[in-house]
Amino acid sequence: MPSSQTGADEIDADADPDTAARQARTRLRSRQLLAAAARVMERDGTESVSMQALADEAGVSVGLIYRYFGGKDEILLAVIVDVLDAFAVRVPDAIATADPDPVARFAAAFGAYCAVIAEHRHAALLSYRESKNLAEQGRRRIQQLEVATSEPLRDLLREGIEAGLFHQVDVDLVAYDALLMAHGWALKHWYFERTLRFEDYVARQTSLLLLALLLPRHRRKYARFLEHTQP
């Protein structure tokens, strides 16, 4: 479910080999630029992503960027989408790899969300900042992806509820809370990095989530997830 890139490569299925080559190059450039954007953000923060800084980091000229993106907004949109794509890849992956148990899969999914955010700490916060600036179209796109992206979590919650493991919670809200807790690492990173390692953060948040979700009678069984509750 990857590759939701942002319009730079929307030219569909064209057998012309020349066009194919162009598409390949386009895709390459796009990735190169998005990677550069991510690097700049991670290094200097979200505010310092000027077109010049981006060009420098990518090793291309400013002008070239406009061949692959319609403008700055489009790039930021693409960066946001990139993170959402990462969710779309990594979370299902983590679920598939994990223990088949619903709780374990839920924990794995949440961990994957957290991991992606930790890897794109600044990019992950971009959507909070840019929503207003983005064109209506881009905003809707993001919102759709966000919903789609959190679908696995909702699925697992429903599954857990149906299996009689979880309380009958508001699945939408809990899924959102889980994402919020994952974003929490990025939002207050300056605070947590001094008090908690990333692994501990994830473990404790997982504990709290499951504490809220699990019916009491299953707690013993999942004690391994719950034991990180205390500081």
Next chain:
Amino acid sequence: MPSSQTGADEIDADADPDTAARQARTRLRSRQLLAAAARVMERDGTESVSMQALADEAGVSVGLIYRYFGGKDEILLAVIVDVLDAFAVRVPDAIATADPDPVARFAAAFGAYCAVIAEHRHAALLSYRESKNLAEQGRRRIQQLEVATSEPLRDLLREGIEAGLFHQVDVDLVAYDALLMAHGWALKHWYFERTLRFEDYVARQTSLLLLALLLPRHRRKYARFLEHTQP
């Protein structure tokens, strides 16, 4: 515990009526400008708070703003502090007014946090974005206020734990999560406003929090807080 304003009116204790009148006007203007800032944010997003936009919204000239604030940073700081001050006033108030029961007080406190955020939806998000840009001094100020502001929540958590009502959770983390969930209303307002009324949002989040916190044996007693779990 209010009055952490931002320097525009620090001239203290002066019986001179002239000075008193000036102070009053100063305070009035400051409030007017902060209110205008909040309105601009609410209308156009936190990015569009240019001095010109602020002046237009407040119905004054650009130059005048600089009589009341040292610069843009100071205004943003003041807006942030304003919200934190609201927490400092409203949360203790809600706690004092509530049922003496620790759980009820916790719920009241959380509700007050949410209410303040709902009233300052955009301003409440400002600190996430501006911390980096603020001068060291301002940043420390905010951080201190944030800590002070969330202290009541931590106190109640500790109290609940000591009373044998709550699990022995990481108090700092849970308090942060609660704030995050309160901010959640502002962060994803576009989503929730279509599915949930504010009161429902608060009720359900309260339920979830208490579901995680309460020892199973106390759940029945506090069923009134927990019954909003389901959609």
Next chain:
Amino acid sequence: MPSSQTGADEIDADADPDTAARQARTRLRSRQLLAAAARVMERDGTESVSMQALADEAGVSVGLIYRYFGGKDEILLAVIVDVLDAFAVRVPDAIATADPDPVARFAAAFGAYCAVIAEHRHAALLSYRESKNLAEQGRRRIQQLEVATSEPLRDLLREGIEAGLFHQVDVDLVAYDALLMAHGWALKHWYFERTLRFEDYVARQTSLLLLALLLPRHRRKYARFLEHTQP
């Protein structure tokens, strides 16, 4: 030959006692403001004379300044005129007080120019900077005063030439050079203050001037003025 103030008190001879009182107050305020301007300049440099700084230094409100001066330019003009007035008072005074000998009087006059400049170091340089900004009228006024102000020097030069003491130099040019050398103390004050005391500066410049002026056969007689030639 004093009092060439700048228009704030041009109301002429009016017997009305009320008007007389007003004139007195006007004159007082003008002096107060000019003195404040001089103080600000001497303390913070010529660039920092904002109307606010001036008002603060004078202990009045900004608005009041406009009752006595038409605007900033007029104040600066008045400050310049003030220095020129000081020349008009102090130089004739020094000449009158000095030894009747033409050379001694020339030396005394030059010393007086230097002294006035040392006392109004910043104000003295103002005219170099403001000429372009001043209204045509003000500029002409200054130029006339400058010429008038240097008249004593020219008189003494002519006298010395006629007395067979000085070479038959271009009186205008030498007078100008002498003024330039006096201003030199202000222009490169940052340099000289580390290498020369004011008195030495004056003594040496006097020596150089007389070295150029005096016919060789009179040098022995005026050796006391010439002995400061060497470093």
Next chain:
Amino acid sequence: MPSSQTGADEIDADADPDTAARQARTRLRSRQLLAAAARVMERDGTESVSMQALADEAGVSVGLIYRYFGGKDEILLAVIVDVLDAFAVRVPDAIATADPDPVARFAAAFGAYCAVIAEHRHAALLSYRESKNLAEQGRRRIQQLEVATSEPLRDLLREGIEAGLFHQVDVDLVAYDALLMAHGWALKHWYFERTLRFEDYVARQTSLLLLALLLPRHRRKYARFLEHTQP
């Protein structure tokens, strides 16, 4: 001894023709902008050199200026340095070209100073006004250049003294006076331009300087320099 430019073209020794072309263009633009700055000063005075005025005069946009200069200070510094560079080129040149006689070389040097100032009338006065505003580094740079720039004059003075031609004067002070007299043409241009042609100004000032410097017994020999004494 030229080339003390101000950083816009410090990239040295690169055989890459592309870079070479860029350097050429950079140098061109820099010169164009400095020339425009000089023209604006000449037309409207040194105060009116706003970035907008400069851009208009140079026929470029404001933004472009910042590609070649770090800011306004840097431009003013460059203008000042430009004049000092002109001294550094023209004065040694004049000395080398002149009659080997020390007095003739001194006269030639002084004439060259005057000529440079006449050509950069307003720019030459800039340093008096801007020294304070410049960053420490720039100020030191100017001071060093000023010292270096006036060194030839001091050398010639020392040489004349050692050769028994000049009185044993304070070399530093006389060199400063000479520069002051050269600047005099710019400082009081409004006055002299009506009474004296530039050549006469120089000739007479040279006469005066030598009148002060030359031992009486050498005067006859250098009569050709002294005969311009009278008006």
Next chain:
DNA sequence: TATGAATGAGCCTTCATTCAT
């Protein structure tokens, strides 16, 4: 395709000047 010089609107800030009180 790729460059980067060039543009210009917009931002924050200062300050001389005015005017209601």
Next chain:
DNA sequence: AATGAATGAAGGCTCATTCAT
């Protein structure tokens, strides 16, 4: 007469965007 709050036109600077090469 006196105040100082209020104005608004500059000023310096940045940066997304365009376009000739």
